[in-house]
Amino acid sequence: MAKTFFVTGTDTEVGKTFVTRALMRAAREAGKKVLGYKPVASGCELVEGELKNSDALTLRAESSLLLPYAMHNPYAFAPAIAPHIAAREANEPISIARIGEGLARLKETAADWIFAEGAGGWRLPLDERHFLSDWAKKEHLPVILVVGARLGCINHALLTLEAIRHDGLVVAGWVLNRVDPQMSHYKDNAETLKAMISAPLLGELPWLPDDGGTAAGFIDLAPLLK
Incomplete structure (x- = not known):
C-alpha cells in the first residue's frame, strides 16, 4: 500500500505546490511511482464542464499514473x-x-508514494468545527513542512511545528523555499531555522521563478526512505 505524506506550509503562498512537485519529481527519478492529491482547492476554473484547480492539475501532471481529475x-x-x-x-x-x-482509492492503485498537499497553513478550516489537519491526524500521516523564506518565517515555522507535534504527528522533514529573493539576511535566517528545527531538512530551494523541473535537484529524499 502506498505511503502517504501530507505537505503543509507555514502560510498561504509559500510554494507548497512548487515543493510538492519537486518532491514528486525527485521520487519518480528515484524509481518511485507517485501520485499527487489535493483534497480541497478553491480558485478553480471551469474546464470541459468540470471545475479544476491549477495546483491540482500540476500534481496530476507530475503523477506516474493517469487517473480522472476528481x-x-x-x-x-x-x-x-x-x-x-x-x-x-x-x-x-x-x-x-x-x-x-x-x-483510500489512491492507495488501491500501483503507486508507491502519495503526496497530499494541503491548502493554506496547518489550521485550514473545513467548517466552523473542523480543520484539514484533523484529517491528517485521523489518517496518521507523516508531515512535510514547507517554510516560505520571508520576514516572519521563523515564528511561523516554529509555531506550525509545535502544532503538528501537539497533534501527535511525525514531522518527516521540512523544505526551505526562498519565495522572496529580496529577503534581508536570508542566510542568517536560514541558519537560524536549521539550528532550531529538529527535523530532517529535505531541501533548500533557491529563488526559481520558473523552475523548469530543476527544483527536484535540490531535494534529498534519504530521510523519507527510512
Whole structure:
C-alpha cells in the first residue's frame, strides 16, 4: 500500500505546490511511482464542464499514473477564497470522511508514494468545527513542512511545528523555499531555522521563478526512505 505524506506550509503562498512537485519529481527519478492529491482547492476554473484547480492539475501532471481529475481533487470550488467559505456558498460541506475515501482509492492503485498537499497553513478550516489537519491526524500521516523564506518565517515555522507535534504527528522533514529573493539576511535566517528545527531538512530551494523541473535537484529524499 502506498505511503502517504501530507505537505503543509507555514502560510498561504509559500510554494507548497512548487515543493510538492519537486518532491514528486525527485521520487519518480528515484524509481518511485507517485501520485499527487489535493483534497480541497478553491480558485478553480471551469474546464470541459468540470471545475479544476491549477495546483491540482500540476500534481496530476507530475503523477506516474493517469487517473480522472476528481481522484486527485475531490473538492474544487470556483471562488479564490477560504475553502470553508467557498463550500458554504456552494452548499457543499467538506467531509473528512469523503477526503479519506479519496485517499483510500489512491492507495488501491500501483503507486508507491502519495503526496497530499494541503491548502493554506496547518489550521485550514473545513467548517466552523473542523480543520484539514484533523484529517491528517485521523489518517496518521507523516508531515512535510514547507517554510516560505520571508520576514516572519521563523515564528511561523516554529509555531506550525509545535502544532503538528501537539497533534501527535511525525514531522518527516521540512523544505526551505526562498519565495522572496529580496529577503534581508536570508542566510542568517536560514541558519537560524536549521539550528532550531529538529527535523530532517529535505531541501533548500533557491529563488526559481520558473523552475523548469530543476527544483527536484535540490531535494534529498534519504530521510523519507527510512
